[in-house]
Amino acid sequence: MTEEIQIDQEGGGILNRILRGAAVPVLSVFLALLIGAFIIWLSGSNPIEAYVALFKGAFGSSEAVERTLEKATPLIFGGLAVAFAFKAGLFNIGGQGQLLIGAIVAAYIGFAVKGLPFIIHMPLALLAGSLAGAAYGAIAGFLKAYTGAHEVITTIMLNFVAINLTDYLSNGPWKDEGILARTPKILETAAIPKWGFLPAGFLIACLMAFLTWYLLYRTTWGYAIRTTGLNANAALYAGIQVAQIIVLTMAFSGFLAGMGGAIETLGVVGRYQPGFNVGLGFDGITIALLAKTNPLGTIPAAILIGAMQAGSSQMQFDAGVRFQIIDIIQGLILFFVSADVIVRKILPAQLVDEEQVTLSTGWGS
C-alpha cells in the first residue's frame, strides 16, 4: 500500500520505480556474497575462483542456462506461493509439501492414464498436480480459519507428512519395477516440452507470475485478500468473508506450489523420485522477500537463486567448494533483505523506499 501511495507522490517513471525497488535486494545479495566469500576463504578455498566457477556453471553454456531456468522454475512457484499468502497475512511454509504432493499426483496421471493425446494428457496431469497441491494447501487454511491452528506450524507439519506420504506411494502402490523407490516414467504424451535451452515450464511459471499479479491487483478477490492481510478485523466489518478468504488463499497458494511440483515431474525429472527439492518452502520465503512480495519480482529473484543452485556443482568441481555454501548465502540474503535497517544505512536516501513487510501477528489471532 505504502508503495502505491509513494509512487503517486513522487510520480517517477517506471525505470525509477524499478531502480528504487531493486536497490535493497541487490545490495543484500552483494553483502551476502561478500560474507559467503569470507567463509569460502576461511575454509581454505579461493572465493574468486569459486564464484567464477559458479557463474560459469549457471550461465556459461546453453546447457548451463537451461539448467538455471529449470532450477528457477519451481523456485518461481515457491516464491509465488509464499508471496501470495503473505498478501492475506498468511505465512505458507508448506510450499515443499504442496510441491511434493503436486509432483507425485502429476506423475501418477502421467504414467497411469493411457491413450490420451498430448493436447489433453499433459494439461490434465499438470492440472491434477496443481489441484492436489491446492487441496493440500487448503487443509492448513481450513485449520487456520475454523480452529485457529497457526498455519506456520501446521504447514511445517504437513511438509513432514507429505515427505512420508510420497515416500510411501513411490515405494509402495505407485512403485516402478526394480529396486529403486520411484514411480514409473511418465508417458511421452504427458511430458512438457523444451525448446532449445528454453524449458516450456519456465514460460508457464512466468505466465503464472503475471496471472498472480493480475489476480491480486486487478480483481475483487485480490482486493479482498489484500484487505484481509492489512487488517482482518476491518475486512470483517467491510463484509469480507475472512474465513473463506483464508481457505481460498491457502488453496491458491498450494495450487501454485503444486504446479511447480507438477512441472518438475513432467518437464524435468520425467517421474517422481523421493528426495528432490528438500527445503523449497524456505527457499520460497527468501524469494518472496527478495521480490518484496511482488509476484513479478519472483522471476528475477528465482533466476538468481536458481543460478546459484545450478552453478553449485561446477563450483564444487572446479574450486573444491562444497555446494552447501549456497544455503549459507541464501540464509544471509534472507537476513539482509529483511534486516533492511542495515542495508538502508548504506544506501543513498533517494534510493530507499518506505515499504516494510510485517507478518507476525501472534499465534492466537
Added chain:
Amino acid sequence: MATTTVVQEQNSGMSSRTKWLIAGGGIFIAALALNLYFFGATGTTAVFAATLRQSTPLILGAMCGLIGERSGVINIGIEGQMLMAAFLAFLANVYIGRVLPLGLTLPIAVLIGVATGALLGLFLAWMSVTLKMDQIIGGTVINTLALGLTSYFYVTGLTTQGKLQTIPLGPLADIPFVGPILFNNPPITYLTIILVFVLQFALFRTVWGLRTRSIGEHPSAADTVGINVNRMRYLNVTLAGAFAGLAGAYLTLEAVGSFERGMTNGRGFIALAVMIFGRWTPIGAWGAALLFAFFTAFATQTQFTGLVSIPPQFVGMSPYVLTIVFLALFGGRARGPAAAGQVYDPE
C-alpha cells in the same frame, strides 16, 4: 494491572488443576493398559523409558519457545538453535576428546552446546529488538543459516570417545517398573525434569517471572512501572536459547552420540506445538511433550515387535499428524501472550 493478571492466572490454575490431573492420570492408565496388553511388562517398561527420554528435546525446545513468547518474542528458530548446538557440541566432543579425558570432555561439550543456543538466542534478540525485523523471518534466518553452516562444515568420519551414560540413582533404580523408567537415566534427562519445575516456579512465583509475563502481555504498562522492556527481552531470549542449546547437546551427546545433517528433523517445530498445547506453562508443556514422545515410542515399539504391519512411513508421519490434530482440537483457541510478535518502541 500486573497483580490482577497474576491473581487471575492463579485462580484459573487452581480450578482447572484437578481437571488436568484427572485427564493426565486417565491418559497414563490407558497408555499403561494398552502397552501391557500389547507388549507385556518388559516392552511396557521400554516404551515408558523411551517416552521420558524422547520428551527431553521437545520440552527443552518448548521451554525455549515459551520464555521467548512470554517476553513477547516469537521464536521459530528453535530448530536451527538445536541443530547448531548439536553440531558444535559434537565437534567439541570430537576435538576436545583428543586431549582431555571423556569425563571432562562431555561436560565442556554440553556447555558449548548450551552457549551456542544462547548465542543464537542473542542473535534473534538483536534481529527482533534492535533491527526490528519480523520475528518469524528472524527465526527462519536462524534455521536457514544453521542448516547451511552445519551441512557445509560437517565432514564424515569423525569419531568421539563416547557419550553420556545412564546414572542409576542408587536403590531407587532397583524398584520394579518405576526404577528403570524414572531413576536410571542419563544426566541431561534428569536435568531437564528439574528445569521444568524450576522454570515453572520462576515464571509464576518470582519477580523475574512477573516482569517477564508483563513485558509479553503489556509492554507499555511494564515500561511505565520502570521495567526496561527491550533489555529484558534481550536477556530472556538469550536465556531461552540456552534451553534449545541443551536440547541440541542432548541429541549429539546423550541420545545419538554423533551428528547427522538435519538431525533435528522437525523437533524444534514440534516443540512449538508442544508449547501451545501446554498453554505456555512449563508443566503443561511437559505433559504435552510426554504425550508426543509416548506416541512416537509406542509406534516404534509396534514396528519393532512386528505386531501390526504398518508401513514405516505411516509410523514416521504419526507425530506430525498428531501435532496437527492436537493443535486443531485444543491449541487453536488458546491465547498466547498478547504482545508476542510485536516490536516495542519506547517513545
